[in-house]
Amino acid sequence: MTSIAAYVRTILSGNAPHDRFRAGEKGTFSPAAQRGLVLSEGKAGCVHCHTGFNFTDEGEDCS
Numbered sequence: 001m002t003s004i005a006a007y008v009r010t011i012l013s014g015n016a017p018h019d020r021f022r023a024g025e026k027g028t029f030s031p032a033a034q035r036g037l038v039l040s041e042g043k044a045g046c047v048h049c050h051t052g053f054n055f056t057d058e059g060e061d062c063s
């Protein structure tokens, strides 16, 4: 593991509007954000690479 990869793994996202939406607090996530989420998980295919609460596959390169 590279140093930068080790560092990046220390950065955690939590309690963002998206996290609260996932936890069931519907009011925290705008209708536009909800449409974007559907798009990213569907047609746009972002979740192929951006998964989990940090939206990363934890890969060490960008290939």
Ligand code: HEC
Binding pocket: 040, 044, 045, 046, 047, 048, 049, 050, 056, 061, 062, 063
């Ligand atoms: C084939 C894999 C792949 C797909 C599909 C993909 N991405 Fe990415 N994305 C990456 C990689 C690799 C990076 C650069 C490394 C990183 O920041 O995790 C990146 C970086 C990003 C960043 C910058 C992150 C930062 O920390 O600055 C954003 C925002 C982003 N992608 C959004 C999207 C969106 C929105 C979609 C869907 C439309 C998408 N990505 C689809 C692989 C992908």
